[in-house]
Amino acid sequence: MTKLVQVAVAILVRPNGEYLLASRPQGKGWAGWWEFPGGKIEAGETPEHALIREAQEELGITPTQIQPWIKRRYDYPATHDAEAKTVLLHFFFVSAWQGDLSARESQQLAWQHPRLLNVNPVLPANAPIMHALNLPPVYAISNLAEMGQDNFLHALAKQLDQGLQLLQIRESQLATDVLAALSEQVLKICANYDCRCLLNSSPEQALQLGYHGVHLNSQRLLALTQKPEHLLVGASCHDAEQLQKAQVLQLDFALLSPVLPTQSHPEAVGLGWERFAELLNGLEIPVYGLGGMQHEHLAQALACGARGIAMQRAVWQQKKD
Numbered sequence: 220m221t222k223l224v225q226v227a228v229a230i231l232v233r234p235n236g237e238y239l240l241a242s243r244p245q246g247k248g249w250a251g252w253w254e255f256p257g258g259k260i261e262a263g264e265t266p267e268h269a270l271i272r273e274a275q276e277e278l279g280i281t282p283t284q285i286q287p288w289i290k291r292r293y294d295y296p297a298t299h300d301a302e303a304k305t306v307l308l309h310f311f312f313v314s315a316w317q318g319d320l321s322a323r324e325s326q327q328l329a330w331q332h333p334r335l336l337n338v339n340p341v342l343p344a345n346a347p348i349m350h351a352l353n354l355p356p357v358y359a360i361s362n363l364a365e366m367g368q369d370n371f372l373h374a375l376a377k378q379l380d381q382g383l384q385l386l387q388i389r390e391s392q393l394a395t396d397v398l399a400a401l402s403e404q405v406l407k408i409c410a411n412y413d414c415r416c417l418l419n420s421s422p423e424q425a426l427q428l429g430y431h432g433v434h435l436n437s438q439r440l441l442a443l444t445q446k447p448e449h450l451l452v453g454a455s456c457h458d459a460e461q462l463q464k465a466q467v468l469q470l471d472f473a474l475l476s477p478v479l480p481t482q483s484h485p486e487a488v489g490l491g492w493e494r495f496a497e498l499l500n501g502l503e504i505p506v507y508g509l510g511g512m513q514h515e516h517l518a519q520a521l522a523c524g525a526r527g528i529a530m531q532r533a534v535w536q537q538k539k540d
């Protein structure tokens with residue numbers, strides 16, 4: 220039996236979304252491969268303590284804002300420079316720290332833009348993590364029925380100014396020509412920002428209207444046999460089977476709902492955080508929680524292993540700091 224190694228891993232994130240990777244120094248197994256700073260949890264240590272100690276040892280900094288994220292198990296085979304082992308990786312986001320960051324173990328350090336990874340190879344256990352980091356923590360969903368078009372476009376401009384990076388236009392009630400006109404306006408506004416837009420519709424219509432992506436409802440997901448090409452693809456899921464399907468088709472992400480009771484579906488009982496975390500456990504596809512979400516639920520969603528939260532109402536209200 221291979222041994223199980225518990226590891227604390229720090230994803231240092233700058234306000235602009237860039238995160239830090241480090242190369243594994245010579246003399247360690249998998250030398251030269253890129254990873255997040257971190258290391259083994261020692262006997263008697265909590266994962267948080269290990270995270271702080273490793274950040275001090277490897278980078279000379281003390282994390283001051285720590286957010287627990289995904290736990291991930293991975294079996295490493297034996298290689299020329301390392302024995303076989305199973306790791307349980309405890310990932311944390313670190314968004315603030317004290318001290319000047321420096322490479323204390325003669326490792327190379329590289330800040331990475333979430334969508335332009337320019338170092339390689341990255342440790343294989345981290346592949347799904349890199350996919351998740353391609354996506355921002357907040358996914359906004361349009362709500363013209365309640366807001367009207369003018370208010371929506373106004374609120375959209377405000378959110379883009381505040382850093383919104385992922386948007387779903389979900390307006391199936393609109394006539395085709397009205398949807399086309401709205402889409403043109405939305406895509407034009409978003410083109411000035413780093414925001415990707417998905418249309419909740421068929422892949423064909425999303426492509427035809429010039430969207431970056433398509434968001435599939437669960438019916439479309441269940442009918443799908445292959446991931447549509449040339450589009451970012453998300454799908455709405457409500458149970459384990461649908462999440463599995465989204466994962467098998469290697470979609471870019473899934474939405475899981477409703478996490479909490481919501482105005483949109485007053486008859487539905489929310490999954491609750493515990494069940495939400497259970498459904499995400501071991502899943503490799505990034506997932507957003509939807510249903511009753513407010514900005515302040517983000518930390519809880521991350522702690523359940525989600526990539527973030529999706530919002531159709533609270534996101535259009537002014538963000539609280």
Ligand SMILES: Nc1nc2c([nH]c(=O)n2[C@H]2C[C@H](O)[C@@H](COP(=O)(O)OP(=O)(O)OP(=O)(O)O)O2)c(=O)[nH]1
Nearest residue numbers: 226228247254255256257258259306308342344345
């Ligand atoms: N730090 C870190 N380790 C990772 C990541 N992904 C991943 O699979 N691992 C694995 C590689 C190693 O098998 C294990 C970390 O152990 P390590 O040997 O680097 O631990 P350490 O920094 O405490 O170093 P050491 O002095 O004990 O050798 O976790 C990652 O992103 N960061």
Ligand SMILES: [Mg+2]
Nearest residue numbers: 256257258259
């Ligand atoms: Mg280390």
